Amino acid sequence: MKSVITILGLASVSSAHTLFTTFFVDGENQGDGTCVRMPKDGATSNAPIYPLTGDDMACGRDGEVPVPFICPAAGGSTLTFEFRESPNAAKPGSIDESHQGPCSVYLKKVDDMFSDSAAGDGWFKIWEDGYDADTGKWCVDTLIENNGLLSVNLPTGLPSGYYLARPELLALHQAYRGDPQFYQSCAQIFIENGPETELAIPSEYAVSIPGYIEADHPGLTFNLYSGPPTDYKIPGPPVYIPVSSSSGKTQIQSEGAIPDSCILKNGNWCAKPVPTSSDVESCWDSVDDCWTQSEQCWDSAPVSGGAGCEVWADYCTSLGAACKAGDYNGPAKFTGKEVFAPVPGAIPDSYGNVFEKTKVNTGNGKVVEDEDKETTPSETGDVEEPAVSEPVLEPVPEPEQPEPEQPELVVSKDGRCGGETGQTCVGSSFGDCCSKKGRCGRKTRHCTCGCQSDFGECRQY
Ligand SMILES: [Cu+2]
Numbered sequence: 001m002k003s004v005i006t007i008l009g010l011a012s013v014s015s016a017h018t019l020f021t022t023f024f025v026d027g028e029n030q031g032d033g034t035c036v037r038m039p040k041d042g043a044t045s046n047a048p049i050y051p052l053t054g055d056d057m058a059c060g061r062d063g064e065v066p067v068p069f070i071c072p073a074a075g076g077s078t079l080t081f082e083f084r085e086s087p088n089a090a091k092p093g094s095i096d097e098s099h100q101g102p103c104s105v106y107l108k109k110v111d112d113m114f115s116d117s118a119a120g121d122g123w124f125k126i127w128e129d130g131y132d133a134d135t136g137k138w139c140v141d142t143l144i145e146n147n148g149l150l151s152v153n154l155p156t157g158l159p160s161g162y163y164l165a166r167p168e169l170l171a172l173h174q175a176y177r178g179d180p181q182f183y184q185s186c187a188q189i190f191i192e193n194g195p196e197t198e199l200a201i202p203s204e205y206a207v208s209i210p211g212y213i214e215a216d217h218p219g220l221t222f223n224l225y226s227g228p229p230t231d232y233k234i235p236g237p238p239v240y241i242p243v244s245s246s247s248g249k250t251q252i253q254s255e256g257a258i259p260d261s262c263i264l265k266n267g268n269w270c271a272k273p274v275p276t277s278s279d280v281e282s283c284w285d286s287v288d289d290c291w292t293q294s295e296q297c298w299d300s301a302p303v304s305g306g307a308g309c310e311v312w313a314d315y316c317t318s319l320g321a322a323c324k325a326g327d328y329n330g331p332a333k334f335t336g337k338e339v340f341a342p343v344p345g346a347i348p349d350s351y352g353n354v355f356e357k358t359k360v361n362t363g364n365g366k367v368v369e370d371e372d373k374e375t376t377p378s379e380t381g382d383v384e385e386p387a388v389s390e391p392v393l394e395p396v397p398e399p400e401q402p403e404p405e406q407p408e409l410v411v412s413k414d415g416r417c418g419g420e421t422g423q424t425c426v427g428s429s430f431g432d433c434c435s436k437k438g439r440c441g442r443k444t445r446h447c448t449c450g451c452q453s454d455f456g457e458c459r460q461y
Contacts, residue, residue, distance in 0.1 A: 017046040017449050018095035018148070019060075019087045020167050021304040022340075023187045024080035025073045027347040029340050033267035033302035034258075035071035037063045037118070037164075038087070038185045045087050045303040047448075048171070048181035052220075055119035057210040059166060059186035064117040067268040067302075070188040070256025075156040079105075080347050081167040081187070083148040088305035089341035094148025095140060096436070096450050099171035099181070100224055102130040102234045103139035105152050106166040106209070109199045113162045113188055113256060121208045123166070124201050126241070127152040129351065130219075130234040140169060147345035157242040160194040160251040166209075170235065176223035190253040205240035212236055265338050266308025269300040274319070277330045283323040286331050290316035307339035409455065412440050417455040425456035432457040 021038060023030045039045040039061040049056050056063060073079060085093040105127040110116035129139035143150055150167055164186045171181040212235075213220065219235040262270035274290045277283040294316050297309035319331050412423040417434035425434045431442030436450025444459075451458035 017048060017181075018083045018085055018099070018169065018183050019046040019303070020081045020083050020183070020185045020187075021087050021089075021302075022082040022084075022343075023071060024078075024082070024149075024347060025071060025189075026077045027080070029343060030071050031265050031267070031338060032089075032307070032341055033067075033304035034265065035067065035069050035188045035256075035268070036185060036302070036304075037065060037067055037188065038302055038304065039063075040065075040303070042087070042303045046085060046183075048183055052182075052213060052215055053210050055117070055210060057182065057184075057212075058118035058120070058123075059164060060184050063186055064119065066114045066116070067188060068256065069258055069268045070113055070162060070190050070253065072192050072253055072257075073154055073189045074193045075154055075158055075191055076193075077154050078151050078347075078350050079154050079165060079187070079189075080149050080151040081105075081165075082343070083143065083150065083167075083169065083183070084304075087303040092344065094144055094344070095169065095171070095183075097141075097144055098173045098436075098450055099169070100138040100140050101170040101172040101175075101180075102128060102219070102232070103143065103150060103170070104128040104168045104234060104236055105150075106168065106236075107158075108164045108166070108209075109159070110162050110164060113164075116164070118164055118186060119209065121206070122201075123207050123209045123212065124205045124240045125207075125237050126155055126239060128234045128236070128239055131229050131232045133228065133230070136228060138172075140171065142351060143169070146348040146351070149343075149345060149348055151348045151350045153350045154189075154191070155242055156194075158191055158194045159197045159199050160191050161196075161199075162256075163189050163191060165189050170219070172222055172224045175221060176225070178221070180220040188256065190256065192253065193250060196249045196251045199242075201240060205237050207237045263334050264308055264312055264336055266297050266306060266312075267300060267302040267304065269297045269308070271297070271312050271334070273334065274331050277323075277328055279328050280323070283319075283328040283330055287316065287320045287323055290319055290331075305341065307341070311336040311339055415440050418452055419455075423455070433459070 019038060021036060022032050023035055037059045041061070049060055083094045085091065085095060104125055106123045106125050108118070108122045129142070131138050166184055166186045168182060168184040171183065174181060217235045219233045222229065222232060258265065259270060261272050263273060264271040271293055274286040275282070277286045294309065294313050297312055298306055301309055315334055315336055322330055322332060409422055409424040412425050412428040412430060415430040416438055417423050417425045417440050418438035421438065425432050425440035428440050430440035431446060433441055433447035434452040434456030435441060435446040436452065439446065440456065447457065447459040
């Protein structure tokens with residue numbers, strides 16, 4: 001019964017926005033939610049993180065709460081972060097294509113993963129990707145092409161130890177209205193192969209999150225609809241590439257490893273073998289043990305889903321059936337397998353290659369890519385056709401400017417809205433919001449992500 005309720009709870013996740021749910025090391029799926037700090041509330045888990053000055057900026061809502069497992073990753077390995085519109089993968093999709101903007105990946109070294117609340121000092125950026133004038137693509141465009149899979153190289157030369165890895169997406173579709181939207185959560189990792197030294201980050205690279213970005217940073221107020229950017233500045237500190245220090249003794253991971261006794265995993269929960277039984281009483285005892293574990297599985301199931309808990313519940317059911325049938329010598333061997341939501345595409349190589357470019361330039365920390373940008377053809381005044389197919393609104397000279405000129409709209413009579421219909425939802429009996437698909441309504445799917453503010457009301461969540 002319990003499990004049924006929880007499944008419904010997980011399924012009610014709204015399908016807008018995005019969330020980092022699943023972590024891969026060198027292409028290996030760590031399991032949905034495993035080693036990932038993510039929000040507990042399914043209904044809002046994929047919504048952007050507010051406010052800019054809040055502690056949730058560090059690892060997202062509930063990002064201060066550690067998870068039991070820490071995934072090992074070697075310096076030089078490829079980290080892949082999977083972003084999903086629907087955190088439990090009930091529906092496909094990574095992020096709405098309107099959400100163009102840059103991506104960054106930050107790290108923070110922590111002394112104690114299980115007491116560190118993530119917010120505060122010690123963060124540094126290891127990778128970023130903004131707008132590429134040659135391809136006309138934002139990082140989010142590349143992310144969508146890669147089915148929500150963002151891959152970066154973990155630098156070599158970092159001391160071994162425990163780190164939070166924080167992929168950040170910044171969606172700029174509402175930025176000109178004063179609503180830049182951030183999406184981030186964190187993976188808990190252990191870097192196995194670095195030297196056992198202190199991490200000393202030069203001050204120009206080290207930041208506090210929150211506090212690392214001001215609301216008036218030009219990268220946060222950028223107008224996405226005013227044509228291709230010529231000089232988009234990604235918010236946050238410059239990328240820091242640690243200088244390789246001679247390797248010595250390395251630290252060994254002593255906490256957060258997935259136990260050898262783990263026979264099935266869901267998120268950050270593991271099943272242990274149930275006690276053996278030889279008579280009616282011990283048979284039912286082991287069934288009880290199984291259901292107790294099942295309850296723990298569902299209680300701990302992250303918003304990325306409880307598929308493993310279903311596998312375990314099936315096993316408990318089969319053990320109960322054996323006791324009922326008088327087959328007391330147990331338990332039957334557990335043969336279930338961990339369940340992963342299907343990976344939406346091939347794991348991409350590390351993209352952006354900022355790491356490669358900056359490798360030669362650890363001295364002043366200025367990303368080489370910036371110098372490249374200064375010589376792009378856009379300086380000549382020949383503005384190229386944007387390759388993006390995003391409907392470009394009338395250029396808005398000033399963000400504060402009221403709505404651009406529109407033909408007069410009539411109140412929707414049939415529940416449809418948008419430019420082609422010439423209808424607005426404001427004042428209609430269907431609801432005041434105009435959804436991305438051009439339907440009036442008053443539900444979250446009408447009033448949030450993709451909501452067309454020119455044809456109705458919109459809410460920020
Ligand atoms: Cu959104």
